[in-house]
Amino acid sequence: MTTTAPTGTPSSDSSGTDVRLTGISKRYGAFTAVHPLDLAVPGGSFFALLGASGCGKTTTLRMIAGLEDPSTGTVRLGGKDVTGLPPYKRPVNTVFQSYALFPHLDIYENVAFGLRRRGVKSVKKQVGDMLDLVQLGDFARRKPQQLSGGQQQRVAVARALINHPQVLLLDEPLGALDLKLRRQMQLELKRIQTEVGITFVHVTHDQEEAMTMADTVAVMNGGRVEQMGAPADLYDTPRTTFVANFLGTSNLITADVLDTSGDDIVLRAADSKLALPAHRCTATARTGEKLIVGIRPEKITLTHADDAGTIPDGRNRVRGRITEAGFTGVSTQYLVDGPVGTGLSVYEQNIERDGRLVPGADVVLHWNPGHSFGLDAAQSIEAGTDAGEGT
Amino acid sequence: MALIGTQEEPPAVTPAPAAAGRRGKLTPYWLLLPGILWLLVFFAAPLVYQASTSVQTGSLEEGFRVTWHLATYWDALTEYYPQFLRSVAYAATATALCLALGYPLAYLIAFRAGRWRHVLMVLVIAPFFTSFLIRTLAWKTILSDGGPVVSALGALHVLDLTDALGVTEGQRVLATPLAVVCGLTYNFLPFMILPLYGSLERIDPRLHEAAGDLYARPLTTFRKVTFPLSMPGVVAGTLLTFIPATGDYINAELLGSTDQKMIGNVIQSQFLRVLDYPTAAALSFILMAAILAMVTLYIRKSGTEDLV
Numbered sequence: 001m002t003t004t005a006p007t008g009t010p011s012s013d014s015s016g017t018d019v020r021l022t023g024i025s026k027r028y029g030a031f032t033a034v035h036p037l038d039l040a041v042p043g044g045s046f047f048a049l050l051g052a053s054g055c056g057k058t059t060t061l062r063m064i065a066g067l068e069d070p071s072t073g074t075v076r077l078g079g080k081d082v083t084g085l086p087p088y089k090r091p092v093n094t095v096f097q098s099y100a101l102f103p104h105l106d107i108y109e110n111v112a113f114g115l116r117r118r119g120v121k122s123v124k125k126q127v128g129d130m131l132d133l134v135q136l137g138d139f140a141r142r143k144p145q146q147l148s149g150g151q152q153q154r155v156a157v158a159r160a161l162i163n164h165p166q167v168l169l170l171d172e173p174l175g176a177l178d179l180k181l182r183r184q185m186q187l188e189l190k191r192i193q194t195e196v197g198i199t200f201v202h203v204t205h206d207q208e209e210a211m212t213m214a215d216t217v218a219v220m221n222g223g224r225v226e227q228m229g230a231p232a233d234l235y236d237t238p239r240t241t242f243v244a245n246f247l248g249t250s251n252l253i254t255a256d257v258l259d260t261s262g263d264d265i266v267l268r269a270a271d272s273k274l275a276l277p278a279h280r281c282t283a284t285a286r287t288g289e290k291l292i293v294g295i296r297p298e299k300i301t302l303t304h305a306d307d308a309g310t311i312p313d314g315r316n317r318v319r320g321r322i323t324e325a326g327f328t329g330v331s332t333q334y335l336v337d338g339p340v341g342t343g344l345s346v347y348e349q350n351i352e353r354d355g356r357l358v359p360g361a362d363v364v365l366h367w368n369p370g371h372s373f374g375l376d377a378a379q380s381i382e383a384g385t386d387a388g389e390g391t
Numbered sequence: 392m393a394l395i396g397t398q399e400e401p402p403a404v405t406p407a408p409a410a411a412g413r414r415g416k417l418t419p420y421w422l423l424l425p426g427i428l429w430l431l432v433f434f435a436a437p438l439v440y441q442a443s444t445s446v447q448t449g450s451l452e453e454g455f456r457v458t459w460h461l462a463t464y465w466d467a468l469t470e471y472y473p474q475f476l477r478s479v480a481y482a483a484t485a486t487a488l489c490l491a492l493g494y495p496l497a498y499l500i501a502f503r504a505g506r507w508r509h510v511l512m513v514l515v516i517a518p519f520f521t522s523f524l525i526r527t528l529a530w531k532t533i534l535s536d537g538g539p540v541v542s543a544l545g546a547l548h549v550l551d552l553t554d555a556l557g558v559t560e561g562q563r564v565l566a567t568p569l570a571v572v573c574g575l576t577y578n579f580l581p582f583m584i585l586p587l588y589g590s591l592e593r594i595d596p597r598l599h600e601a602a603g604d605l606y607a608r609p610l611t612t613f614r615k616v617t618f619p620l621s622m623p624g625v626v627a628g629t630l631l632t633f634i635p636a637t638g639d640y641i642n643a644e645l646l647g648s649t650d651q652k653m654i655g656n657v658i659q660s661q662f663l664r665v666l667d668y669p670t671a672a673a674l675s676f677i678l679m680a681a682i683l684a685m686v687t688l689y690i691r692k693s694g695t696e697d698l699v
Contacts, residue, residue, distance in 0.1 A: 087603040087604050
């Protein structure tokens with residue numbers, strides 16, 4: 001055995017980092033797919049690279065796998081520099097987007113492929129255990145094309161995991177599955193990751209998938225990492241308009257800064273005065289300049305304009321008129337136009353529905369200032385939305 | 392079929408009349424008819440005629456009569472078995488050479504040629520634009536004594552080696568086994584490359600990446616993934632080369648001497664020169680049976696029964 005494939009438990013370097021990318025970039029001629037980026041994936045974590053198609057996430061993954069040579073920078077796995085190593089010498093395995101199962105081999109031989117290449121003599125027990133882990137024990141002698149999409153997906157995971165890679169790379173592994181199966185496989189993959197404790201690096205364009213599964217999410221855009229952190233942190237305090245719009249939905253309001261002296265920055269948008277805790281603002285606020293204030297739709301409460309007096313003090317208020325109301329079961333989603341902006345989105349839980357909240361009704365949107373976040377006004381307010389695709 | 396037809400229609404419509412159903416049922420047979428007629432007239436009928444010829448006796452002057460003289464088969468086999476064996480040996484060698492030359496070429500075109508892929512495919516097919524006969528005659532010129540190819544091979548002492556191996560004789564290439572095998576290889580190479588390219592091109596490049604990702608070195612990837620997946624092309628290519636090459640007589644006629652006669656030459660001269668039709672017909676049947684047996688065995692061995 002001359003490959004450097006790991007034989008036992010995954011190891012991490014002293015800092016507990018499994019994958020460390022330093023200044024890694026990829027250029028194809030004049031096109032830069034990935035701008036120089038640094039990335040550290042903690043050992044044993046479920047890490048997601050999230051972004052729209054063409055953002056460089058798959059290229060980044062392929063550079064870790066060795067399927068793509070980086071133009072600059074280094075890839076270190078568990079403290080060892082593997083930049084120059086071909087894929088077959090790297091202690092990583094990949095679950096490919098279309099699974100790439102070997103059509104001429106049965107499921108058993110597909111799963112055993114990696115072990116056999118590394119010269120493991122008795123593969124029977126390991127393959128059996130792995131097929132049991134993905135609940136495909138009865139399918140060992142079937143050919144891949146005789147299996148459903150979900151089953152093929154699990155074979156692809158088993159084929160990679162059986163090698164106990166230091167890092168498992170997943171390239172949009174659920175992209176080809178229908179919605180229901182996808183939800184099921186998300187939980188399944190998360191269960192497997194918890195069970196085997198191997199570092200997973202998962203590439204996806206589905207923000208919900210990334211947030212459900214990953215411990216850490218890196219949001220990529222235009223070949224750069226926009227922001228990286230725990231899903232809840234990214235969601236609650238996005239640092240760019242792209243993250244605010246791509247990860248869930250945000251209402252972004254451009255406002256003038258009036259006062260920055262207190263704990264709360266005071267701003268004015270149209271006829272509304274808004275407060276924003278200074279620590280929730282990632283941009284530098286200067287009096288007289290502009291700032292973007294963001295608020296998530298579910299953090300807003302809708303009150304009919306007639307009842308405006310019942311709104312407690314200390315909440316940010318914005319006037320508006322309902323243009324659309326969509327009932328989705330657990331919640332009702334409203335679109336509201338007002339002086340501060342059009343198409344403001346509000347999600348109200350269907351607990352006690354106010355019958356007056358129908359399109360055309362005048363309302364007041366109000367929220368706890370502590371739930372809003374501040375962003376630099378120099379960016380496009382539409383980045384990351386469908387309208388601002390590719391910005 | 393009628394049942395399916397009615398199910399597809401909206402329930403309010405009354406079921407299709409029985410007549411329409413019967414017509415629908417017969418459509419596939421009507422469509423098959425031209426092909427079946429073609430096969431009957433140009434394959435089955437000549438075959439029956441030839442079979443009857445092979446058991447006739449007589450001469451051109453007295454006329455031939457069916458006498459069920461099966462000994463013709465045995466006589467033909469005992470007299471011409473060297474030519475049979477030579478045909479199989481030449482065709483097998485040419486097929487092996489075609490595979491050795493064609494596989495790397497097909498692999499290159501399928502995976503490495505990029506935008507040159509189509510140009511290269513046209514070049515592979517280009518020889519078909521001239522006749523088989525003309526191309527073989529051209530080889531006769533190319534391999535002629537004192538020509539640049541023979542002079543070069545002689546100067547490089549390659550001919551000393553091939554003379555020693557017995558595939559050439561007396562420092563010449565023409566009228567030797569080498570010339571005939573070269574001609575066969577050249578003429579049937581496109582029949583090898585086309586099916587090979589067809590099956591290689593269909594292989595998802597991601598399978599190569601997956602094999603590499605699963606610790607297979609490039610050579611192992613070829614052995615365990617690429618080659619097994621290209622087997623249908625290998626089988627089809629070898630059959631398309633071997634079968635016509637075994638029965639070929641042009642190459643042996645133009646590039647060989649009497650010592651390189653293949654079974655095709657024997658059949659041709661029995662039919663057209665000796666005018667011994669029963670022997671010629673019997674030889675044709677033996678050749679067909681032999682090829683059928685070899686091909687069946689080969690397909691069984693290579694495990695691609697879905698081709699038959």
